Amino acid sequence: MKLTQFNFVTVALVFSLISSAFAQEDPTLFLNRANAKIAKAMAFKTSWDGPTSGPRIAAQKKSIILIASNLKNNSVLRVANGVKEAAAVAGWDVFVIDCWGVNSKHAEAFSRALALKPNGIVLAGIDANEQPKEMNAAHAQSVPVVGWHASTRIGPSDGLFTNVTADPKEEATIATLLGVVNSNGKAGVVVFTDPNSLYAQSKSNEVVAVVKQCRSCTLLSVEALPATTTADKMPALLTALAQRFGKKWTHIIGVNDNYLDLLATPAAAAIIASNKIEALSAGEGSESAYQRIRSKTVQLATVPEPFSLQGWQIVDELNRSFSGEQASAYTTPVYLVTEQNIAFHGGQLNTFEPNNGYRGEYKKIWGK
Known part of the structure; x- marks a missing residue:
C-alpha cells in the first residue's frame, strides 16, 4: 500500500x-x-492543554456505575479501564454493566444502575437521547450522568452533565x-x-x-x-x-x-x-x-482517541458535578496517525497515549 x-x-x-x-x-x-x-x-502537542484547576477529591468515597454498550469494543473497554484507573486514585468504587452490544439492554441496564443508588453514572457508547425515561429518573434522584460518545455534541448536552468525546x-x-x-x-x-x-x-x-x-x-x-x-x-x-x-x-x-x-x-x-x-x-x-x-x-x-485520558476526564467531570461546579468541557484536539508518525504518542504500544502528563495534572487538581 x-x-x-x-x-x-x-x-x-x-x-x-x-x-x-x-x-x-x-x-x-x-x-x-x-x-x-x-x-x-499529525503533530500532537506534548504540553497539557486541559484543565489546571478544579475541586479536590472529597474524603467521602463515591460509587460509580459505568454502563458499557459493549466491552468487546476496544474503545469502550479502554475507556472503562481508564475510568477504573482514575477512580482508584480518587478512592472511588466502580461497577461496570455490560450491554454486550445489544441496544435493547440499554434501558434495563440504566434502570438496574439507578436501583443501586450510585453517586454517579457513566454512559459509555450509549446515546442519552434513547433513554429519556431513565435520564429523567436520574435527574429526579440527583444522580449526575456523564457520557462518553453518548451524544453527537461535546460538553453538557442532551441532559448529560457533560459528554466526553473528540469532535x-x-x-x-x-x-x-x-x-x-x-x-x-x-x-x-x-x-x-x-x-x-x-x-x-x-x-x-x-x-x-x-x-x-x-x-x-x-x-x-x-x-x-x-x-x-x-x-x-x-x-x-x-x-x-x-x-x-x-x-x-x-x-x-x-x-x-x-x-x-x-x-x-x-x-x-x-x-x-x-x-x-x-x-x-x-x-x-x-x-x-x-x-x-x-x-x-x-x-x-486512523484518527484515534485517547481512551485512557478520557477515562480520567470522566472521573474529573463527575467530581466537578459532586462539588457543584460546572463541567470542564475539555476535548483533545484531533490527531491523525499514519505510517509517518505511528512511532509517537503510544504508537509503540498500538494505542494513542498522549505524552502530555495528563495523569499528573489531574492528580494535582484532585490533591492526590
Missing part, C-alpha cells in the same frame, strides 16, 4: 477543490490554512481530507457507517459533506452496516461494490476501525488489493488498526 508523502504544495492544490470557504480566500492565506490543518493533525466532525474531516490528498484530488469514496448510532451517522454525514466539496471527487456509496456486521459478509459486499464502480472506487472511509477489522480477512484483503483500494478510519485507534498501518496492510490511517 502506498502512502503519498504530504507535500504541502500538493495539499494546497487539493484543498482548493475541497472547500468553497478556502477557495474564496487569498491564495496565500488558503495555503497557510491548508498546511496548518494537516500539520496540526466527530473534525475526525471525519481529517480522515476524508487525507483520502482526498492521497488520491491527488480524485477520490472515489465508499463510506461505511452504523445506521443504529447517531454518533456514527454524524461522522458519515461529515465525510459525505467533505467529499461533495471536492469538485473532482466522487461519493460512490454510503453503506449502512450495523456494528454487529460480521467479517464473513464483507467479501460479497466488496465484490459487488467493485463490480458496480470499477476503477472509480479508490477509497473506503469507515466511521471507526471496527469496519476496517472486517476488511482484514484474507478474502476481503485480496479484493481490496486487487482493486487497489485504500482504506482509512475516521475514528477510534484500535490496536489492530495500528498494526495494519505499521505493516501497510489494508489500512492507510
Whole structure:
C-alpha cells in the first residue's frame, strides 16, 4: 500500500477543490490554512492543554456505575479501564454493566444502575437521547450522568452533565481530507457507517459533506452496516461494490476501525488489493488498526482517541458535578496517525497515549 508523502504544495492544490470557504480566500492565506490543518493533525502537542484547576477529591468515597454498550469494543473497554484507573486514585468504587452490544439492554441496564443508588453514572457508547425515561429518573434522584460518545455534541448536552468525546466532525474531516490528498484530488469514496448510532451517522454525514466539496471527487456509496456486521459478509459486499464502480472506487472511509477489522480477512484483503483500494478510519485507534498501518496492510490511517485520558476526564467531570461546579468541557484536539508518525504518542504500544502528563495534572487538581 502506498502512502503519498504530504507535500504541502500538493495539499494546497487539493484543498482548493475541497472547500468553497478556502477557495474564496487569498491564495496565500488558503495555503497557510491548508498546511496548518494537516500539520496540526499529525503533530500532537506534548504540553497539557486541559484543565489546571478544579475541586479536590472529597474524603467521602463515591460509587460509580459505568454502563458499557459493549466491552468487546476496544474503545469502550479502554475507556472503562481508564475510568477504573482514575477512580482508584480518587478512592472511588466502580461497577461496570455490560450491554454486550445489544441496544435493547440499554434501558434495563440504566434502570438496574439507578436501583443501586450510585453517586454517579457513566454512559459509555450509549446515546442519552434513547433513554429519556431513565435520564429523567436520574435527574429526579440527583444522580449526575456523564457520557462518553453518548451524544453527537461535546460538553453538557442532551441532559448529560457533560459528554466526553473528540469532535466527530473534525475526525471525519481529517480522515476524508487525507483520502482526498492521497488520491491527488480524485477520490472515489465508499463510506461505511452504523445506521443504529447517531454518533456514527454524524461522522458519515461529515465525510459525505467533505467529499461533495471536492469538485473532482466522487461519493460512490454510503453503506449502512450495523456494528454487529460480521467479517464473513464483507467479501460479497466488496465484490459487488467493485463490480458496480470499477476503477472509480479508490477509497473506503469507515466511521471507526471496527469496519476496517472486517476488511482484514484474507478474502476481503485480496479484493481490496486487487482493486487497489485504500482504506482509512475516521475514528477510534484500535490496536489492530495500528498494526495494519505499521505493516501497510489494508489500512492507510486512523484518527484515534485517547481512551485512557478520557477515562480520567470522566472521573474529573463527575467530581466537578459532586462539588457543584460546572463541567470542564475539555476535548483533545484531533490527531491523525499514519505510517509517518505511528512511532509517537503510544504508537509503540498500538494505542494513542498522549505524552502530555495528563495523569499528573489531574492528580494535582484532585490533591492526590
